[in-house]
Amino acid sequence: MRPSRFDHWPCQIARSADLLGDPWVPMILRECTYGVSRFDEFQQRLSIGRNILSTRLARMVEQGLLEKEPYQDHPPRHRYRLTAKGHGATLILAAMVRFGDDFLFEQGRSPIVLRDRETGRRLRPIVVDEATGEPLDPANVVPAAGPGFPGGARLAREWFQPTQADERSSS
Amino acid sequence: MRPSRFDHWPCQIARSADLLGDPWVPMILRECTYGVSRFDEFQQRLSIGRNILSTRLARMVEQGLLEKEPYQDHPPRHRYRLTAKGHGATLILAAMVRFGDDFLFEQGRSPIVLRDRETGRRLRPIVVDEATGEPLDPANVVPAAGPGFPGGARLAREWFQPTQADERSSS
Numbered sequence: 001m002r003p004s005r006f007d008h009w010p011c012q013i014a015r016s017a018d019l020l021g022d023p024w025v026p027m028i029l030r031e032c033t034y035g036v037s038r039f040d041e042f043q044q045r046l047s048i049g050r051n052i053l054s055t056r057l058a059r060m061v062e063q064g065l066l067e068k069e070p071y072q073d074h075p076p077r078h079r080y081r082l083t084a085k086g087h088g089a090t091l092i093l094a095a096m097v098r099f100g101d102d103f104l105f106e107q108g109r110s111p112i113v114l115r116d117r118e119t120g121r122r123l124r125p126i127v128v129d130e131a132t133g134e135p136l137d138p139a140n141v142v143p144a145a146g147p148g149f150p151g152g153a154r155l156a157r158e159w160f161q162p163t164q165a166d167e168r169s170s171s
Numbered sequence: 172m173r174p175s176r177f178d179h180w181p182c183q184i185a186r187s188a189d190l191l192g193d194p195w196v197p198m199i200l201r202e203c204t205y206g207v208s209r210f211d212e213f214q215q216r217l218s219i220g221r222n223i224l225s226t227r228l229a230r231m232v233e234q235g236l237l238e239k240e241p242y243q244d245h246p247p248r249h250r251y252r253l254t255a256k257g258h259g260a261t262l263i264l265a266a267m268v269r270f271g272d273d274f275l276f277e278q279g280r281s282p283i284v285l286r287d288r289e290t291g292r293r294l295r296p297i298v299v300d301e302a303t304g305e306p307l308d309p310a311n312v313v314p315a316a317g318p319g320f321p322g323g324a325r326l327a328r329e330w331f332q333p334t335q336a337d338e339r340s341s342s
Contacts, residue, residue, distance in 0.1 A: 006194045010282035012271020013201050013264050017194035023177045026188040034314055034331070045330075085274045087309035091298045093184050094307055095266035097314075100183020103256045109319035111181035117313045124301040127262045129294045133304050136265055136296060138258035142288045143205055143268075148280035159216075160205070 010150045013143075016092065019063060024048060024056050026093055029065070029082070033090050037079035065089055094125035181321045187263065190234060195219060195227050197264055200236070200253070204261050208250035236260055265296035 006018035020026055027046055036042055043053050057080055060066045065086040068078045082090070094114060101110050101124075114123045127136050145156030177189035191197055198217055207213055214224050228251055231237040236257035239249045253261070265285060272281050272295075285294045298307050316327030 006198070011201070012268045012275060012281055012283055013197050014194065015275045016267035016270050017191065017197040020188065021192065021194045023185065023188035023192045026184050027177070030182070030184050030314060033309070033312060082309075088270050088274050090309045090312070091307060092263065092266045092270055094298050094309075094312065095263045096187035097183045099187050099259050099263055103259050104183060104186045105319055110183055110317040111319045111321065112183055112314050113317040114307075114312050115315045117311045123307060123312060125298050125307060126301040127265050127296050128299050128304070130297040131295060133299070136262060136294060138204070138253075138261045138265075140288045141204060141261070141265065141285050141294060143201060143283050144286045146281040146284040148276055148282045150282065 010148070016089075019065070019089065020092065022056065024052065025060065025065075026096070028053075028056060028060065029086065029090055029093055032066070032080065032082045032086065033093070037081060039078070039080075042080075060086075091125075095127055098125045098127075181319070187260075190236070190260065191263065193227065195223065196231065196236075197267070199224075199227060199231065200257065200261055200264055203237070203251065203253045203257065204264070208252060210249070210251075213251075231257070262296075265294075266298055269296045269298075 006014040006021070009015060024046070028042060031042055031045055036045060039053065039057070042048065043050055046053070057066065061068050061080070064083055066080045067083050068080055071077055071079050097112060097114055105111070114125065115121065116123055128134055129136060144160050149156045177185040177192070180186060195217070199213060202213055202216055207216060210224065210228070213219065214221055217224070228237065232239050232251070235254055237251045238254050239251055242248055242250050268283060268285055276282070285296065286292065287294055299305055300307060315331050320327045
């Protein structure tokens with residue numbers, strides 16, 4: 001159905017985008033964070049076709065985002081829960097919430113807020129550098145070859161030679 | 172080409188996922204953060220078909236992620252730059268990088284790292300709560316109705332009644 005797959009690209013962004021590449025997937029993850037776990041409830045809340053939901057859930061289990069467990073024998077019924085990896089992926093959703101607050105909705109008019117489950121306090125996600133706690137300034141963040149970059153140092157230098165950085169930084 | 176659009180859903184996650192729903196879009200944004208701005212360079216670095224790239228770039232301009240500006244008259248040539256909104260979207264990519272570090276690649280073997288453009292220092296993105304600086308604990312973050320939730324307070328209560336939160340918190 002999708003023309004291109006990115007699940008073997010040597011890049012965290014490519015593989016994450018592949019996992020989340022179908023927008024139903026973040027929607028299902030969102031429902032999971034809210035506590036939804038049963039097929040029928042996903043189906044009703046998202047108004048998603050049963051066959052579409054079924055293939056998405058199966059793929060998310062296969063990819064390790066969800067685990068499927070029986071909760072009833074007659075008739076057999078399963079529920080879906082976030083794995084640790086699935087929970088991890090919801091932090092990408094948190095970044096989406098913030099992006100939406102900042103760029104997709106009128107200020108103070110966002111349809112969704114995030115709250116602390118226990119205290120109810122509003123949480124405002126922001127992406128910072130772990131070492132300093134400073135918010136990442138997107139204009140100052142540049143991708144570079146990591147330790148797992150394929151093809152060795154020479155290819156990494158070629159791929160990441162900063163020929164255009166001067167142009168970009170003037171924007 | 173895509174069966175479902177989410178760009179009118181009342182949810183920051185849905186609309187962000189719609190913007191990034193085609194994995195070529197994060198790939199193009201990644202190249203932009205690196206400084207790539209010209210059609211041919213996107214095309215070569217991503218090994219993407221020219222027609223696919225052309226439609227993606229046009230849509231990203233239309234959506235306000237990129238701006239297109241002429242840099243040559245004979246023959247006419249354009250380059251593409253991130254707008255403020257496009258820069259903002261790259262923070263979702265930063266969250267993807269961290270997710271990939273934590274869940275998609277062997278520890279310390281990620282193909283990509285993020286660096287400070289000026290100092291070269293490695294940046295490790297992490298999603299925190301802006302008020303406290305505490306890392307978001309995905310198991311403790313729950314979506315709720317915001318000020319822009321459509322349909323008023325009653326619908327918000329129905330939609331977000333915590334019927335299953337007890338089950339979820341036991342996982």
